[in-house]
Structures are given as structure tokens and as C-alpha cells.
Amino acid sequence: MPLQVAVCGPSACTPAEAEAARTIGRLLADAGAIVICGGGPGVMEAVTEGARSHNGFVIGVRPGGDKEDAAPDLSAVIVTNLGEARNAIIVRSGDVVIVVGGSWGTLSEVALAIRGGTPVVSLGGWRMTDAAGDPVTGVVEVATPEEAVEVAVRLARP
Amino acid sequence: MPLQVAVCGPSACTPAEAEAARTIGRLLADAGAIVICGGGPGVMEAVTEGARSHNGFVIGVRPGGDKEDAAPDLSAVIVTNLGEARNAIIVRSGDVVIVVGGSWGTLSEVALAIRGGTPVVSLGGWRMTDAAGDPVTGVVEVATPEEAVEVAVRLARP
Amino acid sequence: MPLQVAVCGPSACTPAEAEAARTIGRLLADAGAIVICGGGPGVMEAVTEGARSHNGFVIGVRPGGDKEDAAPDLSAVIVTNLGEARNAIIVRSGDVVIVVGGSWGTLSEVALAIRGGTPVVSLGGWRMTDAAGDPVTGVVEVATPEEAVEVAVRLARP
């Protein structure tokens, strides 16, 4: 079975984040990986565009109860009707998670992924400190889309 | 986006049910439909084999928390870790549901599908009567795998 | 911890079903059981009224994302935002399930309960036959609300 990579990020993202997500999508398609994302706008739509432009397969896992509001370019849609709880499914289904940028929804995916044992690679994501002010470790930070994909493929659960 | 057809049935099925499911898988692949199933043994494994033998794409939506126990032939795996609640996702994600044979798990999928507005086509599934002994309508019964696919494609939600 | 009994039935029920559900609610409260239901109208509202009139505690497990649309009499509300998948939670949380009447949603609860190992007691619920026309066993049928509660208490998982 091919590698499955979950790609997460804000639905309201910056142009730079969208461009990074598109590059990540192209590189994952080139690597033969299936992309799993939330199937919405922003980073989700951008990674879908990138992967599809290189003949990749992208599954959108939707929070709502209908296919209609999914991004048009998706290869397949999982309609969960679970609301935010669907975030747990996205990250469980990835052998590894790549995060581009930060938002509360994205943070829930980072936390659920690490809680569940899925490695997380972050490009421009939020950072955490504990009550003592010490950095919380666990997320692998990278500097470029190329590094994100390279590290993700290496860290992916077998 | 291609048609998505959920195919459900018992994990402990008869040889005749497995053969019917394989035929349905082949016909769905030929029709260009994506097959969504539970990704386990029995009818799920048989429809996967059939679809894959005709270059179809099959997504297994698993109840557990790991990819490992999924049927080997699947094209992609959604790992829900939701237990039986994942049945609701399988039938929501289908534009139509085809049922082969009967079991309590399968019955839950029939009921969740109709409750949620997804048409159900049944080949050898269970029948229901109400307290007065009258048949409960809603499921479309068919007699052959060929008829199952033909009717399913016709009834599928747009 | 007290006995937890899930009570399920149609949101559009007959006056006789509502009266039966109210009686079941009163008897469960008298038995010291916590009632778990879907928190909506019909059988759910009736069992809530009955239990609350005898100082019982009733938890409504809602499919939507808001407390607002829950039945007013509930003691507590679990807001799942999971749509129909919440039916799996209702029956998992009961040590036993009592069903009053039939509907597709109710049938999904019966099927999910038995699939997951929770005993089901049915008062006027739907009946199933397999493809050969033989009755499907597993649900315990009763004739009165009093019998429903008596049998449920006896069958409840320890």
C-alpha cells in the first residue's frame, strides 16, 4: 500500500503558505504518496491543487454531511458528518503529518497526531511552551517545502 | 468527481456472497466508480479484490486505530479509530450503498444510510417488518450483482 | 456506579409509544437507574418526562453541535456534533438498551447495540428476517413497559 501523508493547515492561509502547500502536494505526488487532507479551502485546497497537477491522489475528509462543499479537485471524499472530531481521523490516517502554518483547527490536528503516535513535521506552525516557559518538544520543524516532504517520508510510520 | 459507491456486507459471508461481491467490484471499477468499504474480510475483501482486478480504486474505512489490520489489496485506508461509529462514515461517503447479505453490522449500515438519506440497494440482505407485521419499505431489493450495480448507478445521489 | 439504561425510539412516535416510554422512565427512575437517550422529541422526550417525574437522572446525547435544541427536561446534555454516529455512543453507554417502537434511526441503534454486545429489549420494535425468510434472533421482545424494565435490569451487562 502506498505511503499516506496527511497535510494540515489553516483554511484562511497566506499566499506564501498556499504556495508552500502546492509545492508539498507536487512533491508528495512525485513520491507516489496519497495525500489526505481536510478537503476545504486554504492550505487544503492548495495541497490538493499541487498533488493533482502531478497526477497525485488526494482524499478530502470533510467535517460536514455533504459532498457538495468539498474542494472541487479532490480525487475522493470521505463525508464524516463528525464536525471537528474528523480532525482525529485525518491524522490517524496519515503515516505522517505535515503542517503548514497555524490555526486552532490545525493545532488540534498537531496535538491529536502526537497524542496518537503519528509523527508531525511543521513548516511555519505554532510553537508551544509549558507553564515554566520551556519549549514543548515533539514536533519536527523544517524550513522549506522540500525539507518537509523529505523529512516526512523518512519519519513516516512503517 | 467520480461516483462513490459504498459496498457493505458481513465479514463472515458465504462463498456465494463473496462471489457476488467480487462481481460487483469488477462492475463498479468498469463503471469508473470509487468503491468505499469497511476494509475488512468477507464481503469487504471480496469487493476489493473484484474492483482491484479491474483497476478500480478502493478505500477501506477501518474501525480500529491501525492500518495493519486492513485488507491488503486496498488502494487507500482511512483509519478512524471510531469502532462501529465508523459505519456512519462509510454510508455517508457513498452516493449510494450496495448491501450483499446480512449481519448486525450490515444492518446498522442500512439503517444509518436510509436515516441519512443515502439510497440502499440490497442483494440478499435482511428484511424488516414493523410491529403490525407489515413490511418496512425503503431498501431497493435486487436479484443479481449486475442488477445491483445498474440500479445503484441510477439511484446514486447527484 | 448506578445502572445505566439506554432508551431508544422514534422521534415521531404514537401516543401509545409515548405513554409506554413515560412508564419506562418512571420505573427506571424508581429502580435507581440513570437513563441515557437521544435527547430529542417523541420516545426520547417521553422517557425523559417519566424519569424526571420520579426524580430520575436523564442524560441526552445529542447529534447536533448545540445544547439549545435538546429536550428541556434533561438532567445533562452530551453535545456530540457527530450526527447519526452518536447513536453508537448511546447504546455503548447503556448497560442494556430498551427500544420502544421502530424507525430507521432506532433500527440503527438496535443493530449497533447487538453488534457491540449490549443486550436489547424491544417493546413493539421492528423484526428482521434473513434472505431465507427465517427470523433473525438477538433482540428480546417484551409485551409491556413493566416487563421491559424487569427484563432489562436482569439482562444488563455487569
Added chain:
Amino acid sequence: MPLQVAVCGPSACTPAEAEAARTIGRLLADAGAIVICGGGPGVMEAVTEGARSHNGFVIGVRPGGDKEDAAPDLSAVIVTNLGEARNAIIVRSGDVVIVVGGSWGTLSEVALAIRGGTPVVSLGGWRMTDAAGDPVTGVVEVATPEEAVEVAVRLARP
């Protein structure tokens, strides 16, 4: 219907966090609030002990499929069998969330709560900064258990 307050925190907590959680439980019970928690060890067990010692009602929302592994003192148990996705239900069911301490699971609850519109009050929880190093706002920080309860009651969704 009474106020419902979700209390979240690590299953492996410090003695100081457990003591804070116990105090919060007592204060919530005194305020007539129903406590909703994960029903496990650590902060969850401590807030349960505190609330129950003052005759409060505590609902534990479990990730597993059995009642057996729940904390013994709970008033009622919701058995979700949803794994980590149950975190979304805990925070949806609270009119407000109080967090004591930090962990990845707790962080997922904070993120899911704010994403879903539930106010979050944090006592010793993790802090977030964005990619530019700026603090991420949204969580209300407090310094004592007393302040946590006072602020939570004030911020709770109507």
C-alpha cells in the same frame, strides 16, 4: 438546565495540579454545575473526587469501549469507543472549559474548544506562539483554582 463545565488536564499530573483540580471540583459542585471530564486518572480523577466530595455530579466521557476502566467515583459514564475523537465531545458538552496543566491530549481539547467556540480558562496550561514568535491569544489564563471557577462561570456560553 444546570451549567455544564468541562475540566481537562493530563492523566499524568503533578500533585499540585491534582490539588488544584480537586479544589475546582469542590467549587463547581458548590456552584451547582455538572462536571464533564474524560473519566480517567490524573486531573480527571482529581476533579471528580473534589466534585463528588461536595455532592456534585460528574460525567466521565471515555475514549474506550468499556465502562470498566473509568474512574470509580464518576456519577455516570459515557462510553464513546471513539479514541481521541472523544475529546471533541468533552469540550462541546461544556458551556466553558477549564484546563489544569498541559499535555498533548489536553492541548487538543483546548484547540478543539476554541475552534468550536467554547471559552477556555487555563490554570498552568501550555502557551502558544505563532511563526513570528507572537503570542496566540484566545485562552484566558488564571492564577488560582478559585479564579478559574469564578472566570469560567462568568464566561460560560448561555
